[in-house]
Amino acid sequence: MNGIKQLIVLSLSLLAAPSFAQPKGAVYLDDKKPIEERIEDALSRMTLEEKVAMCHAQSKFSSPGVPRLGIPEVWTSDGPHGIRAEVFWDEWNTAGWTNDSCIAFPALTCLAATWNSEMAALYGKSIGEEARYRNKNVLLGPGVNIYRTPLNGRNFEYMGEDPFLSSTMVVPYVQEVQKNGVAACVKHFALNNQEQDRDHINVNVSDRALYEIYLPAFKAAVQKGGAWAIMGSYNKYKDEHCCHNQYLLKDILRKEWGFDGVVISDWGGVHDTKQAIYNGLDMEFGSWTNGLTWSASNAYDNYYLAMPFLKLIRSGEVKEEEVDKKVRNILRLIFRTTMDRNRPLGSFGTEEHALAGRKIAQEGIVLLQNNKNILPVDLTKVKKIAVIGENAVKRMTIGGGSSSLKVKYELSPLAGIQNRVGKDVEVTFAQGYESPAVAEQDVKGAKVPEKKVIDVEGLRNEAVSAAKNADVVLFFGGLNKNDNQDCEGVDRKEYSLPYEQNKLISSLAKANPNLVVVLLTGNAVAMPWVKEVPAIVEGWYSGTEAGNAIASVLMGDVNPSGKLPFTIPVSLKDNGAIAMGEYPGNGKEETYNEDIFVGYRWADKHKAKPLFSFGHGLSYTTFAYGKVEIDKSKASANDKFTVSVKVKNTGKRTGSEVVQLYISDLESSLPRPVKELKGFKKIQLNAGEEQIVSFTIGNEALQFFDDSKHEWITEPGKFEALIGASSTDIRGKVGFELK
Structure with missing residues (x-):
């Protein structure tokens, strides 16, 4: 061999x-x-x-x-x-x-x-x-x-x-x-x-x-x-x-x-x-x-x-x-590349790569909401789980444009949950909703399956019935790689979830209070049911090992530590590109009227409370932040100085926290965002453990670009360093002055 x-x-x-x-x-x-x-x-x-x-x-x-x-x-x-x-x-x-x-x-x-x-x-x-x-x-x-x-x-x-x-x-x-x-x-x-x-x-x-x-x-x-x-x-x-x-x-x-x-x-x-x-x-x-x-x-x-x-x-x-x-x-x-004789041989389709993908997914999955601490699922008490939603079984590695893949395997969320809970817990599945069938991308001769009338109400009733008879309900919804969802070449047509998922989620929430909504998306979506649902997870498109990665977080084998890389606004009017009335342009021209105020910068400027903030993500443990300290309260433009904070795991299990540093320029001659991300560190702490997290601030963190001079400018004046767990969850701040 x-x-x-x-x-x-x-x-x-x-x-x-x-x-x-x-x-x-x-x-x-x-x-x-x-x-x-x-x-x-x-x-x-x-x-x-x-x-x-x-x-x-x-x-x-x-x-x-x-x-x-x-x-x-x-x-x-x-x-x-x-x-x-x-x-x-x-x-x-x-x-x-x-x-x-x-x-x-x-x-x-x-x-x-x-x-x-x-x-x-x-x-x-x-x-x-x-x-x-x-x-x-x-x-x-x-x-x-x-x-x-x-x-x-x-x-x-x-x-x-x-x-x-x-x-x-x-x-x-x-x-x-x-x-x-x-x-x-x-x-x-x-x-x-x-x-x-x-x-x-x-x-x-x-x-x-x-x-x-x-x-x-x-x-x-x-x-x-x-x-x-x-x-x-x-x-x-x-x-x-x-x-x-x-x-x-x-x-x-x-x-x-x-x-x-x-x-x-x-x-x-x-x-x-x-x-x-x-x-x-x-x-x-x-x-x-x-x-x-x-x-x-x-x-x-x-x-x-x-x-x-x-x-x-x-x-x-x-x-x-x-x-x-x-x-x-x-x-x-x-x-x-090719003519480098020392170029390594590489490897392909390996277990090592699959496990690397699983690890990345586990660290990226975001726990958005966990009222009543419904998560992680307690398998010592739960004997019947209802898995509901097309995205629990739909392949997410094909479609979407040039990112479409032919994969060695793709483990679905349903399969991942079944693998994890074994025979001791009964897992039932109901589709709940259905997206229109499409031809498999890139396959020669592939035909769109014959169109059929989707029984929306029948699927919903079946799902509600399954939910009533379960100890906990895990709903998998969101978007997919179909046109006008998350797909190259076309934008989404609406902010809302497609395929009448909102109505289904509300019905499930009434049928069973122990409902977890797992969103598989690459984009923010509207969540009009947010107050009806105790737990919400952003599971992304997580690749080959998606099912195992998601199951490990839901069952508590992995403590979630992901943080949102974008703001989830309540509605589209809270997004700067759309609020300014310019997107998607007139077919020929598109002007970025929101200018530098993108994402949380826009939300801060207009005091628009997000549904979920940039940098937000919960854990199965808790973290306490101490006083924010700085080694120089006054500095010159070329100085570097340190901002530090003590962070302690105050919960009962090991977990990771992303400590975020934002800078506010209080005296700029040009309009600037209320604050801007200028540093972050992800730390893992055992229960009761604490650690001092330090950030070095240099000239680059304080600059802005001056259009008229076409150069980066650092102005003297007063600034603040803010430490937070998200862009809206600021735990402490300290002022300093640039001479």
Whole structure:
């Protein structure tokens, strides 16, 4: 058996390595030479045609190398939450392989809800190993667009509403992916904050909001994470598509941030050859990009950066140095990934990765409400559990757009609960509600199941009957990956739960007071029944091990420690993007009238009490915060000083708490948020244990971006450091002055 394994590993390593030619004095093949020297050597040996070919796709997910020089192709994979199944050369349909079933990791909203950079590192390491094993050298993720409105269909792929939180979480993710010799392609750069009209909407936003809210996570990924790739977004900014945008890609990404990686277009996101040449794009991907190639024998030759690019260079209208700039970046990517002889082999579909996904999910699950301490379920007293709701059994790893996965397995919440309670507790199931059937995504020939009339009242009555006869009711609802739920390409149509779930939940609450509502979503939802239901849990889309992860929290094997990465408003009028009356724009233009006041910043400014606050999350234990102390009450702009607080576990079991630091600028010359997140630490404490949590405050935590000067400003004046368990649960504060 070991011999077979060794043979498999050897075969994979041979497949993964390029077939090197050996031109005389080939510096580019010598990985002991500096990368920049290797780039210039390889570039000097390439023909013009070979250079241009490297700048555009040759298939759905790959671009050409230079076979005669042993320079390999670039192979990408969709991968926000897992490595996508292999597809046909020029089709979205799966190719029918039998060895490409991946592990599905939790959606990035769940990762962000861990508020734990160690979980981000574990995520990056695990998904990077899966990508490497499949010999992908570009992972198309992570996504870090800001959660601006709860109607954005793609919010589940991102890391929440706060730039500091998403910046902190993206860095270890990127670093760990790239240790596998796989480039993290951070997306979607920038301002892709809605799916409606995404391919042409022109976003108008102040420079201040751009720099303070929408760019920090990208900047952190580049400057701290060392990202090797960036993906442009579909939308426009300053009337230029973001995949070839002078301001974003050249002025900010290259000049201000010093990015030396490759810029990749979103699929079909290129619209103009000359803009693509001069405005910072390196590689063009997507089928039928220019809309003129349906009858062409080779569609890819007609891409904007293919024959049109080559013809402009041959005519002398464009200098060859323009293609050289792009190829340098592409070669740098290849040398960092596929042509790195020390690149590890990776691993795929392993138990280790499944358990990593479970651990991330367990840390990200958020206990929103627990009146009467109904959770955790006491299995010494409960003998019959009614599990109700379609989401208890619905597959959540397929659909949703490019995040759709072919998984090795997906354990449902119902199966997870049955596994956990065993034969001593009776578990019954009632569907309760039903969503319209859809065809399985990416499967060739898949047909939508025949439409049927859904017996809404019958399903509800069956569920209520099951609830009446149970000791405790676990309802699994929320959204799903269908169109207009949590899905790429379309936004949600309403804030309310779909499929008449609200009426069902109220009926269940009347039938049985021991009701737990578990929401599986990537977005905030309205909860008009919030006062009728004793316990509410946000379970997210938690991947392969979702059922086990959720069951472990509900039954108390794991003490919940997740915190919301976004605000859940009572209604849409309490969301800034919608309250200002601009979202989703007029089909051509969308103006961010709320400016820097996104999420909790908006709620604070307008004194709008959230349903559940940013940073909120309960535990099965309790934590007491001591007095907040500071080591300097006065400091100069370049000083660093420490804010600390003692936190004690005052409950009866071990638990983890996320201690959050917010800063208030009391004397700013420009309007600023009431407070802004500038630090957080997740600590684990045994019952009765206490720990001092300290934060170092430096100049970066006090700055704001001045549009008129186009620079970051730190003003003297009075500030406050606030310590809290959420953005609204502030446990203490201390003032200080900047000289």
